[in-house]
Amino acid sequence: MTLLDAVLFLPLLGFIALLIAPASVSRMAALAISLGIFVVSLGLIGTVTDAPGVYSFVSNSQWIDVPSIKYHVGLDGLSLWLVILTTLLTPIAVLVSWKYIDQRVKLFYAFLILLEFGVIGVFVSLDLFLFYVFWEVSLVPMYFLIGIWGHERRIYAAVKFFLYTMAGSVLMLAAIIYLYSQTGTFDYVAILQKLTTGQVALTAQAQMLLFLAFFLSFAIKVPLFPLHTWLPDAHVEAPTAGSIMLASVMLKMGTYGLVRFCLPLFPETAHKAAPCVVALAVIGIVYGALVALVQPNMKKLVAYSSVSHLGFVVLGIFSFTQQGLDGAVYQMLNHGVSTGALFMLVGYLYERQHSLEISAYGGVATPAPNLAVVFLITTLASIGLPVLNGFVGEYLVLQGASQANFTWAVFAALGVILSACYMLWLYQRTFYGRASHSVSHHITDLNSREWAAALPLVLLMFWMGIYSQSFMPAISTQNALILQRVNGSAAAALQAPVVKEVANAR
Amino acid sequence: MPANAFPLGAEYFRVLPEIVLTLVGVLIMFLEAVFDEDQKKIFGPLTIVGLAAALGAAIAAGGDPGPAFHGMMVVDGFATFFRVLVIVVGLFAVFSSIEYLQREKMNGGEYYALILFSIVGQSVMVTANELIMVFIGLEISSIASYVLAGYLRDDPRNNESALKYFLLGSFATAFLLYGVAWIYGLTGSTNLSLIRQALSSGSAPELALTGTAAVLIFVGFGFKLSAAPFQIWAPDVYQGAPAPVSAFLSVGPKAASFAILARVFMTAFAPLASRWQPVIWVVALATMIVGNFAALKQTNIKRMLAYSSIAHAGYVLVAVAANSEIGSAALMFYMAAYALTNLGAFAVVTHVARKGEKYVLIEDMAGLSQRQPAMAAMLTIFLLSLIGVPLTGGFFGKFYIFKAALDSHLIWLTVLGLLNSAVAAFYYLRILVVMYMKEPVESAEANVSAGAALQFAVYAAAIGTLILGIFPGWVLDFATRGALK
Numbered sequence: 001m002t003l004l005d006a007v008l009f010l011p012l013l014g015f016i017a018l019l020i021a022p023a024s025v026s027r028m029a030a031l032a033i034s035l036g037i038f039v040v041s042l043g044l045i046g047t048v049t050d051a052p053g054v055y056s057f058v059s060n061s062q063w064i065d066v067p068s069i070k071y072h073v074g075l076d077g078l079s080l081w082l083v084i085l086t087t088l089l090t091p092i093a094v095l096v097s098w099k100y101i102d103q104r105v106k107l108f109y110a111f112l113i114l115l116e117f118g119v120i121g122v123f124v125s126l127d128l129f130l131f132y133v134f135w136e137v138s139l140v141p142m143y144f145l146i147g148i149w150g151h152e153r154r155i156y157a158a159v160k161f162f163l164y165t166m167a168g169s170v171l172m173l174a175a176i177i178y179l180y181s182q183t184g185t186f187d188y189v190a191i192l193q194k195l196t197t198g199q200v201a202l203t204a205q206a207q208m209l210l211f212l213a214f215f216l217s218f219a220i221k222v223p224l225f226p227l228h229t230w231l232p233d234a235h236v237e238a239p240t241a242g243s244i245m246l247a248s249v250m251l252k253m254g255t256y257g258l259v260r261f262c263l264p265l266f267p268e269t270a271h272k273a274a275p276c277v278v279a280l281a282v283i284g285i286v287y288g289a290l291v292a293l294v295q296p297n298m299k300k301l302v303a304y305s306s307v308s309h310l311g312f313v314v315l316g317i318f319s320f321t322q323q324g325l326d327g328a329v330y331q332m333l334n335h336g337v338s339t340g341a342l343f344m345l346v347g348y349l350y351e352r353q354h355s356l357e358i359s360a361y362g363g364v365a366t367p368a369p370n371l372a373v374v375f376l377i378t379t380l381a382s383i384g385l386p387v388l389n390g391f392v393g394e395y396l397v398l399q400g401a402s403q404a405n406f407t408w409a410v411f412a413a414l415g416v417i418l419s420a421c422y423m424l425w426l427y428q429r430t431f432y433g434r435a436s437h438s439v440s441h442h443i444t445d446l447n448s449r450e451w452a453a454a455l456p457l458v459l460l461m462f463w464m465g466i467y468s469q470s471f472m473p474a475i476s477t478q479n480a481l482i483l484q485r486v487n488g489s490a491a492a493a494l495q496a497p498v499v500k501e502v503a504n505a506r
Numbered sequence: 507m508p509a510n511a512f513p514l515g516a517e518y519f520r521v522l523p524e525i526v527l528t529l530v531g532v533l534i535m536f537l538e539a540v541f542d543e544d545q546k547k548i549f550g551p552l553t554i555v556g557l558a559a560a561l562g563a564a565i566a567a568g569g570d571p572g573p574a575f576h577g578m579m580v581v582d583g584f585a586t587f588f589r590v591l592v593i594v595v596g597l598f599a600v601f602s603s604i605e606y607l608q609r610e611k612m613n614g615g616e617y618y619a620l621i622l623f624s625i626v627g628q629s630v631m632v633t634a635n636e637l638i639m640v641f642i643g644l645e646i647s648s649i650a651s652y653v654l655a656g657y658l659r660d661d662p663r664n665n666e667s668a669l670k671y672f673l674l675g676s677f678a679t680a681f682l683l684y685g686v687a688w689i690y691g692l693t694g695s696t697n698l699s700l701i702r703q704a705l706s707s708g709s710a711p712e713l714a715l716t717g718t719a720a721v722l723i724f725v726g727f728g729f730k731l732s733a734a735p736f737q738i739w740a741p742d743v744y745q746g747a748p749a750p751v752s753a754f755l756s757v758g759p760k761a762a763s764f765a766i767l768a769r770v771f772m773t774a775f776a777p778l779a780s781r782w783q784p785v786i787w788v789v790a791l792a793t794m795i796v797g798n799f800a801a802l803k804q805t806n807i808k809r810m811l812a813y814s815s816i817a818h819a820g821y822v823l824v825a826v827a828a829n830s831e832i833g834s835a836a837l838m839f840y841m842a843a844y845a846l847t848n849l850g851a852f853a854v855v856t857h858v859a860r861k862g863e864k865y866v867l868i869e870d871m872a873g874l875s876q877r878q879p880a881m882a883a884m885l886t887i888f889l890l891s892l893i894g895v896p897l898t899g900g901f902f903g904k905f906y907i908f909k910a911a912l913d914s915h916l917i918w919l920t921v922l923g924l925l926n927s928a929v930a931a932f933y934y935l936r937i938l939v940v941m942y943m944k945e946p947v948e949s950a951e952a953n954v955s956a957g958a959a960l961q962f963a964v965y966a967a968a969i970g971t972l973i974l975g976i977f978p979g980w981v982l983d984f985a986t987r988g989a990l991k
Contacts, residue, residue, distance in 0.1 A: 064979050066986060067909065104876075133896035140895060143935075147943045155939050159932065166893075166931050170924035177909045177920075 004057035004075055004124060007041045007087065011117035015110050023106040027098060030109035034091035034116070041087040044075060052077025052474035053481055055126065055189075063130070069186055072127040077474030078329065078482075079123045082256060085336045086123070086249050088456065090116045093241035095453040096344050100240055100351055101149055108149055111141040115245055122253050128176045128261075129186040132169070135253065139165055142246060150237040157230075157237035164230040168217035175213035178206075179265075192264055196485065204268075211269040214262050215277075221254030224277075224314055225284035228307045235303035236356070240347025243299065247306050248340035252332045255313045259329065259482065263317070267486040274318045281318065282411045284311035289418035293425070297356050298346045301426055302339065305382065308415055309335045315412055316397035320487055324400020325479040326472065331393030333471065334464065338381040338390060341457040345375050348450055349430070352443050358426060363435030368445040372431045374454050379427050381461040383420045389464035517574035520581040521633075522563040523589060524626050530556030531622035538615030546613055550604040550959070553618040557597050557625075564589040564629075573635065577697060580635040583988025587838050588632035588765040592758050595845050596625045599754040601963035602853040605956070606750050609861050610658060617657055621754065624650035628762035637686040637696040637723075637774075640766050644682065644730070647759050648675050655747040655755065667746025674729065674739045682726025688719035689774075698774040706777040713781070720775050720782060727770075730763035733823060734792040737816045741800075744812035749859055749866075752808055753852030756815040757845040764822055764841060768834055771826065772990045779829050786827040787919055794820030794926040801933045807855055807868050810933060811848070814892060817930055818844055824923055825907045828914040831989045836906035838985035843891070843899030843974045850967030851888040854881055857956045857964075868937055873946025881956065882941045884968045889934045891971045894927050899974030906982070 014033035021029050047056045055074030063071045075083065093112060101108045118138025125131035139162060147158030176186065183191050183200045194200040202210070220227045231251075235243050263270050288308030295301040309331065316328025346356070348371065353360055365372035377388070384390035394416060402409035435443075446454065464471060518525070534549055541548075568586030573579065599621060607613040627647025634640045652675060656668025690696050692711040693704035705716060725736065732740040744752040771782060797817025804810035822844075825837040858874065858881070859866050875882035891900035904927060911920045956964070974981055 064977075064982075066979070066982060107875075136896045136901075140890065143938075144942060147939060155943050158943075159935050159939065162935060163928065163932055167925065167928040170928050171921070173905070174908065174912070174920055174924050177905070177912050178917075180909070181912050 002057040002059055003040065003043050004073055005059050007037060007044065007083065008073065008117070008120050008124060010037045010040065011090075011113050011120065015114040015117060018106060018110040018113060021106075026106040026109045027094070030094045030113060031091060033113060034087075034094050037116070038087040038091055041084055044080065044083065048075050048077060048080040049474045052080070052477040058126075060126075067180060067186070069129045070127045071130060072187055072189070073121075073124040073130070074126050075124055077476075077478035078259060079256070080474055081333050081471055082123045082249075082252055083120055085252075085333055086116060086119050089244060089248050089336065089340055092340070092344070092453045092456065093244050095449055096244065096347060097239065097241040098449055100347065104148065108145070111144050112241060112245070115141040115145070119245075119249050119253065123256060126188045127186050128179065128188055128191070131188070131261075132173055132176055135169055135172075136166075138250065138253070139169075142242065142250065145242040145245075146234055146238045149239040150242070152237075153233070154237040157233040160230045161234040164220050164227070168220035168227075171213040172217035175210045178210060182206075188261070192485075195265065207266050207269045208272075211262060211266040211273065214257070214265070215273070218254040218257040218262060219280075221257070222251060222310050222314060223254070223307065224280050225287055225307065225311070226280075228284065228288075231307060232300050232303040235306070235343075236297060236299045240343060240350070243343040243347070244340045247302075247343055248336035251306065251310060252336060255310065255317065255328070255332050258314070258317050259325070259479075264482055264485045267488075270318070270486060271320070274320070277318045278315055278405075278408055281311045281314035282408060282415075284308065285315070285412055285415035286418070289415050289422060293418065293422040295422075296358055298349070298358055298426065298430070299343070299356050301358075301422060302342050302346060305342075305419065305422065306335070306339055308419060309339070309382075311415065312394060312397050312412060315401055315408060316393075319397075319400040319404040319408070320483065321400040321403045322476070322480060322483060323396045324404065325483060326476050327393050327396025327398075327400055329475045329479060330464075330468065330472065331390075331397060334381070334389040334393045337457050337460050337464065338378055341374075341378040341454065341461070342382060344453060344457070345371070345378060348446070349443075353439065358429050361430040361439060362433045363431070363439055364443050365431040366435045367440050367443040370446045370451075371443075374446070374458060375431065376427060377458055377461060379423045381465070383423050384416055387462070387465050389461045389468075391465060392468045513575050516570060516572070519570065520567050520572065520574040521579065522567055523560040523593065524629050526560045526563055527556060527593075527622045527626045527629070530559075531619040531626070534615045534619045534622070538619070541615070543613075546615060549613070549615045549618045550600060550607075553600050553622060554597065556622060557593055557600065560625075561590065561593045561597070564593060574633075577699075578636055578639050579630070579633045581633055583984070584765070584769065584834070584838070584990055585633040585988075587984055587988045588761060588841075589629050591761050591842055591845060592625055592628040592632065595754065595758045595761065595849065596621055598846075598849040598853070598963050598967060599750055599758070601959045601966075602753065602849070602856050603750040604959045606748065606856055606960075610748070612658055617654070620650045620654050620657075624654065624754075624758065628758055631762040632765040632769075634766060634769075635698055637689060637698070637701075637770075640770070641679075641683055641686060643762070643766075644679060644726075647762060648679065648730075651675075651755055651759055654751045655743055657748055657751060663746040664748065665746075667743045670739050670746075671743045678726050678729030678736065681722050681729075685719050685722030685724075685726060688715070688722060692716055692719060698770065701774040702776055705775070710777070713778075716778060717781060720771075720778060721785075723770065724767075724782070724785070727763055727767045728789065730759055731767065731819045731823070732760070732793075732816045733789050733819055734796045734816070737793065737796060737819075740816055741809050741812040744815070745806055745809040749808065749852060749856040749863060752812070753849050753856070756811070756852070757841075757848050760815070760819065761841045761845060764819075764826075764837060768826055768837055768990060772829060772834060783827055783829055786823055787916065790820050790823035790827050791919060791922055792820075793817070793823060794923060796820075798926050798930045798933075801930070804933070805867055805869070807871070807937065808866050810868065810937075811851060811855070814930070814933070815848065817926070818848075818892075820926070821904060821907055821923060824911050824916070824919055827916060827919065828907075828910040830910060830914050831991055832906075832913055833910040835982065835985040835989040836903070836910040838988065839906050839974075839978065839982050840903035842981055842985075843903040843971070846967045846970040846974065847888050847891040847898070847900055850964055850971065851885060851892070853960055853963045853967065854885040854888070857881065857960055860954070868940055870947070871937060871940045872944040874941040877946050878955070881964065884964050885941065886938060887968045887971055889937055891975065893931045893934045897972070897975045899971045899978070901975055902978040902982075903974075906978075
């Protein structure tokens, strides 16, 4: 029993405890449980940052004998911060929902904690089968969170969310089973080793199909243009906590999957597919930004900005450069912090004015100066202003992209400019100008609970922007290893076309 | 008279479950005539005792495998697995029937006797080692089922259900019998192993003739499995029959039919495998598609579950198409998981339907999560298992089946089957939506809590579904050991 096992299974115990406990204590219990898990998870940091290139806290025991499925979990520099992000955002989501959720409170918090279980599981699984199990398990609570506590069109959004993800993931399941039939194991580390050493050689066609199956499932989750249409619906209809968890954590499951599985398992195919993927990513960046520009609904605006930002992440990943990949992973964390904060703040506004339409606001800064300041910092972080976190990620992605192909970087930079347009315009329309009667009547400033939820994220925005050294070395080390595998084997394939022909012929 | 004209003692022991079930069934028929209304309450518990005894006998008989009655029957791991399964299905059916029959004021002994006889038939089917026994088992099971489907005789829906089931069912059985006759004419035997020898020998009969015979037999089974294009009867029958009977029909006879289909085609017709595999490939896909797409539009929950059971038959046919040891183990596991899941789901439906099955529309489940949170939570587990979400038995069932299919290089069937299961998610989700996301309807009967027996059935099924999903090895072990080679 390692510390990681505890971090993984405490949410499951918490879920059960919340179901058993009376509804009157659900809020406090959920807060205590999620904070407790966060504190425990901090203990993971030291060990992993000391040795980010290897898996720490490994548990590897047999779960099912035939076919051999293992409970194999571990944490490295890539997954560490994503786990911490998850454990940090869960108590924040609990705090944010304190007043907002007033019906079926017990069930709500139970599902929120169950979601944490699924998501952490996705980030720490080193067995493909286990990964798939958690991938699906995380789907169910989010489905209920959107469907029960969402806005008017919640049912449509929840079902759409479930079916999109499900359709993608069944293909991944087929690919996982096929990999098993070729390699005889579900263990990711073992499969990777067999593929790297050439013990198992997949034909180019099989590689392409497997890559596509994994990629499609991840691309739906990311979401990559043109598979993104579930996202605006899900975000707009979800309750605030649901939006936060969806944007900050669940979208990262897709990009994490790309980095962890798609690249190292199928490096040559990844190189082959890169032009198409990058084209989609760049379209997503620009398209997402343009659509965000014209949204009258705040949540929809933030949702489309996510499409744009996640396009950056995919661009960074498929640039196959150290900077690009570092930037992509860093941007995953940034997006988690700043978009999480944006959804939280939009939720605060909604709780006060009961509208998500931008036109219902204006002059909010007058009655709520603190809210305005926090919103401004978050906006600037999201745009990528230096000193704040978004800058670091975007800069690295752009640099990596320009090393690979300058044209990509030009288009991506366009996205940065557009993001300033839509975010600042949103800010201007919402917070500046004369406060209408309804605004000055309804809007109050942040209370202490809302501060408590917002402050950690604001501090993180500065910390991650000013001293990225705290986070980056762990990410970089692991990324370097992945790139070594990705570029190394692709280069080998280019240098030795004869060998490749032989492999194909098999 | 030859010395071995009478079977040995051990051979009686191998058919002990059938003997026990028959005796209890006959006893109930006798008691029915002499008991008054009050005493009839004993029939439910008596049936349970009989089934439990038969279960013990089946497990004990499994410990001493071998043929019985001149090779007419064979008790092997495969047969024992399915015997235990159909008896457990019977137990669940009885547990969820007791309250229902009292509610409908139809607490007669013949209901329980018919359930027992139907199980005897299924038990004979799964142990049969020759085609005449298959036919006899199928007929015993079917005739009892026809009556069960129309058990509430004053209800026109029940009558419709029973009549349709009977007419189409006997038509299909005729196909089976005709096929058996062909096979006997071609090979001179009805014994599965002898047929196999005849078909694989150098002097095998004309392929066109054996093929026709196999097709005739497949049509007979296809009807019982509700495989497309022989599925037309299933929605009407399941919708019309009493809810616990629908539950029973959708798993018991189906499990037995799948068992015998696999046995006949994977042993007797093994030499023709390259011919029948593509046929089953097509039928499996068609069955999945018909079931899933028709289920999308249903408003009646029983009818929806009927189409869902057609779709699941399609998944299981994928395992048959795989035609391998892993495929047969996957089939066994899937039937066990599906049986628990579907019995549980139907038990909740039985409970929610109330007297006269007034509330069987999907809309009637509105707000169930608030009226009866425990029942709603259990139904959620069953539905997630039917969708195939991990940590439920349904997921591992699908996983093993599609793994077997991939191992047999049925790549397209796997991909299309998995995509089908994504389509299926939609209609199961509709029930979840209604239960959790719609406001409850006001009704005097809405908050009636379930009786102890039904609650036991629901909880036991849910626990079983979860156990199969978290520790599938416990059951898969038995399945692998008993799998057809």
